[in-house]
Amino acid sequence: MSHKNIFGYKGIGRIILLCGLSILSGCTTIYNPATGQRETIFIDTKTEVSLGLDMAKEISSQMKMVDDPKMRERLEKIAKRIAAVSDRQDIDYHFNIVKEKEFNAFAIPGGNVYVNSGLMEASSDDELAAVVGHEVGHIAARHSVKRLQAALGYQLLSSIALGLSGQKNVLQAVDVVFNVVALGYSRKDEYLADRLGVKYANAAGFDAYGMVTFFQKLKEQGKNTSLSLVFLSSHPPIDERIKQAKKEISALNH
Numbered sequence: 001m002s003h004k005n006i007f008g009y010k011g012i013g014r015i016i017l018l019c020g021l022s023i024l025s026g027c028t029t030i031y032n033p034a035t036g037q038r039e040t041i042f043i044d045t046k047t048e049v050s051l052g053l054d055m056a057k058e059i060s061s062q063m064k065m066v067d068d069p070k071m072r073e074r075l076e077k078i079a080k081r082i083a084a085v086s087d088r089q090d091i092d093y094h095f096n097i098v099k100e101k102e103f104n105a106f107a108i109p110g111g112n113v114y115v116n117s118g119l120m121e122a123s124s125d126d127e128l129a130a131v132v133g134h135e136v137g138h139i140a141a142r143h144s145v146k147r148l149q150a151a152l153g154y155q156l157l158s159s160i161a162l163g164l165s166g167q168k169n170v171l172q173a174v175d176v177v178f179n180v181v182a183l184g185y186s187r188k189d190e191y192l193a194d195r196l197g198v199k200y201a202n203a204a205g206f207d208a209y210g211m212v213t214f215f216q217k218l219k220e221q222g223k224n225t226s227l228s229l230v231f232l233s234s235h236p237p238i239d240e241r242i243k244q245a246k247k248e249i250s251a252l253n254h
C-alpha cells in the first residue's frame with residue numbers, strides 16, 4: 001500500500017484548512033522538555049488533535065485494524081505506562097494495532113500511535129515498550145507537527161501571497177505535506193525518538209535493553225524477508241542505532 005493511499009487527499013485538504021486558520025491565530029513559543037529546547041508552535045495542541053482525528057479516520061478506513069481483545073489489552077497495558085511518563089501530557093494517547101506482517105510502527109499528530117500486528121507478535125513486552133516509547137517520543141517532541149509547520153507554512157504563505165487557493169494548489173500542498181509526514185523524519189529526529197524511547201521504557205519500569213534486542217530482531221527480519229521494511233529504510237543505519245541505544249542505556253545506570 002502506498003502512503004499516498006493511506007491518507008486521502010480530501011482529509012489532508014481539511015487539515016490544510018485547519019492549519020491555515022491556526023496560522024492566522026498566531027504563534028506561541030514554548031519550552032519542550034522532550035527536546036530540551038524552546039520551540040515556536042503555530043499548530044497548537046487543539047489544532048494538532050483535530051487534524052490528527054481527521055488523519056486517524058482516513059487510516060481506519062484504509063487500513064485493517066486488529067480487534068482481538070487479548071492483543072489490544074496487551075498493547076494498552078504496556079502503552080499506558082509509557083504514555084504516563086511521556087514528557088508531553090497535554091494530549092490523550094491512543095494505541096492501535098494494524099493488521100500487517102511488516103515490522104513497523106508509526107505515530108501521527110495528536111496522539112495516535114499505530115503498531116503492526118507482526119511487530120507485536122514477534123516482540124517481548126520490553127521490546128514493545130521501547131517501540132511505543134519511540135513513537136510517543138516523536139509525538140512528545142512534536143516532530144510531525146514541526147514538519148507540517150515547515151511544509152504548510154511555506155505552501156500556505158506562498159498561496160496566500162499569490163492569491164491562489166485553487167484546487168491545483170491545494171493538491172500540490174497535500175503532496176508536500178504527505179511526503180514530509182509519512183516519510184520524512186530526519187536522522188536527528190529518529191535518534192531523539194530512540195533516546196526518548198529508552199528513557200520512557202526505563203521510567204515506566206521496563207528493561208530499556210528491549211530497544212537493543214528489538215533492533216537486533218529488526219535486523220534479522222530485514223535479512224530474512226522480502227517485506228519492504230519502512231521502519232528500516234526510512235531510519236538511520238540499524239547498527240548505529242544499536243550503538244546509540246546501548247550508550248543511552250548505560251548512561252541510565254549511572
Ligand SMILES: [Zn+2]
Pocket residue numbers: 134138185190193
Ligand atoms: Zn521513528
